[in-house]
Amino acid sequence: MTRGALIAIEGLDRTGKSTQTEILINTLKQQGKPVELIKFPDRTTQIGQLINKYLTDKQFQLSDQSAHLLFSANRWELVEKINKLLTQGVTVLLDRYVYSGVAYSAAKGLNFQWCLNPDLGLPKPDVVLFLKFKDDGNMKRDGFGDERYEVDEFQKKVKVMFERFDGDDNWRNLYVDGKGIEEVEEEVWTHVVKYSDGLDSDVQLFK
Ligand code: FDM
Numbered sequence: 329m330t331r332g333a334l335i336a337i338e339g340l341d342r343t344g345k346s347t348q349t350e351i352l353i354n355t356l357k358q359q360g361k362p363v364e365l366i367k368f369p370d371r372t373t374q375i376g377q378l379i380n381k382y383l384t385d386k387q388f389q390l391s392d393q394s395a396h397l398l399f400s401a402n403r404w405e406l407v408e409k410i411n412k413l414l415t416q417g418v419t420v421l422l423d424r425y426v427y428s429g430v431a432y433s434a435a436k437g438l439n440f441q442w443c444l445n446p447d448l449g450l451p452k453p454d455v456v457l458f459l460k461f462k463d464d465g466n467m468k469r470d471g472f473g474d475e476r477y478e479v480d481e482f483q484k485k486v487k488v489m490f491e492r493f494d495g496d497d498n499w500r501n502l503y504v505d506g507k508g509i510e511e512v513e514e515e516v517w518t519h520v521v522k523y524s525d526g527l528d529s530d531v532q533l534f535k
C-alpha cells in the first residue's frame with residue numbers, strides 16, 4: 329500500500345519556511361495530489377495556546393524544561409492525525425517539527441539528547457528541507473524580532489544545534505542566500521519530486 333510522504337521544512341526564523349510550504353502545497357494540489365499542511369507549534373490546541381502565550385508574552389514565565397515539554401506534547405497531540413493522513417495516501421508537509429524542538433531548547437543549554445527524548449517514537453520525516461543562510465541573513469529580514477526567540481545571539485546558537493542533524497540521511501541543506509522565492513521553490517521541488525507520489529516503505533520513527 330502506498331502511503332503519503334512525510335516532508336518537513338525547517339530553518340531559523342524568517343528564512344522563508346512558511347512561504348515555501350505554501351508554494352509547495354499549491355504545486356502538489358495543482359498536480360492533483362492530496363496534501364495537508366501541519367504547522368508546529370500548532371497554536372490552536374489547548375497546549376498550543378499556552379505555547380503562543382509563552383512566545384508572545386515575555387512576562388509569561390515557564391522553566392526551559394517545561395516549555396520544551398509543551399512543544400513536544402503539542403506534536404504528540406497531532407501524531408494520530410499525521411499517521412492517519414499518511415495511511416490515506418496524503419502527503420503531510422510539516423512547517424517546523426522535532427528538529428526545531430531540539431535546536432531551540434538545546435540552544436538554551438539543555439542537553440541535546442534530553443531534548444530529543446520526549447520526541448522518540450514520533451514519525452520521522454522521509455525528507456527534511458533545511459532552509460539555511462550561510463551568514464545571519466534571516467536577522468536582517470522584515471518582521472524579525474517580534475517574538476521571544478528572535479534575538480541575534482540566540483539564533484546563532486540555534487543554527488549550531490540544527491547543524492547537529494546535518495548528516496542524517498533525510499537531511500537536505502538548502503541555501504537561500506541571495507536567492508529569490510522562485511529559485512528556492514525550484515530547489516525545494518528537486519528534493520521533493522521523488523516523494524510526491526508517496527512511498528511503499530513504512531514510515532520510520534525517531535529512535
Ligand atoms: N519552536 C518551535 C520551539 O522552540 N520548539 C518547537 O518545538 C517548535 C516547533 O517556536 F521561534 C520555536 C521556533 C520559533 C517559535 O515558531 C515559533 P514559528 O514557526 O515562528 O511560528
Ligand code: MG
Pocket residue numbers: 341342475
Ligand atoms: Mg517565527
